[in-house]
Amino acid sequence: MSRLFPHPVLAVSLIFMWLMLTRFSLGYLILGTVLSLVAGWAYSALHSARPRIRRWSTIPRLGVTLFLDIIRSNIATTRLLLTEGRNGRQSAFIQIPLTVTNANALAVLSIIVTATPGTAWVEYQTDTGILIVHIFDGAEAEHYHEVISNIYEPMLMEIFE
């Protein structure tokens, strides 16, 4: 079973994407299943380690938190950009020590940090575990420090470790 479906989540999401791009019918379902199997084999030949997800139940909570956060920081960044030059905004680099070391958790964290307007992932050092984030509004440094290390990091550790 695991040789036939080396990456079940990848295969299911590929079938789903295929059906979204075409229209739902039995023929497209079969074709999409075959294509996703081939893609799964090709992927496992390239990258054999399967990401292991320990707790699925945390994922919706992570999604909702991220959604609200993106809306909030969209509003904040828009306001700062519109008043640029008059608001005395100073951008800053902040260093955050991370305890999470799982590669998949770090990949998800990097996408979260960069997708949220106002923060950009600049560097992560694997040997010291220090993450350097560039933040658009330097006055919010405390807030971002707390959001990353007290909200996202525990959730990702719950999911992946």
Place this chain on the structure above:
Amino acid sequence: MSPLDSIPLFLAIPVAFFVFLGATLTLIGALGFARLNSFYDRLHAPTLATSWGTASVMIASSLMFSFIDGRAIIHEFVIGACIILTTPVTLMMLGRAALMRDRAERSDALPEEMHIRPRPQDPPAQT
């Protein structure tokens, strides 16, 4: 002109709102992109266009074509997911590349403490 007139008002208002929101956010992002002074500040401007700018145009397009075709059209969300998931990868790589290039040139765009990459253990000195 005909396809736009056939859409009822209760659908036209959310479609118009989402298109307006998406286009305005993209424009503000581009405006900031042209005006900001340092590269690391400009790294934040495109995320405005790629988070809610893209998402709201996708929602509007999906609502409108679902009504025109009479079935749920959600293939817009494939592009949406593609943009929302892939742009962070590009931005992250560009940020790291810029940091590396600035360090190599000792550029003054970086604050002083960012020039040194902290190393926990130095290799033993050759004698």
Place this chain on the structure above:
Amino acid sequence: MSGMILTIALGYAQIALALAGCLVGTRILRGPRAQDRVLALDSLYVSVMLLFLVTGMQLGTAFFFEAAMVISIMGFVSSVALAKFLFRGEVIE
């Protein structure tokens, strides 16, 4: 009535997105360093992709959707290749 609302909103969106593309284009021409130009190219892809979708909505055809999808995928691949080039000086290791 609904046709008028949509015509105004879509027309505004087309102008705004075209203007966004032009503003980003000035950064490609000006952008003091290579990473600025690559970043500007990446956001130009996004603006043009959104402009294609809005134009498709205005004309009521789904043909622009395929073009938008190709732009979004090619934009990602080319931007990552350029970023990789800036990082290491070569694309394929």
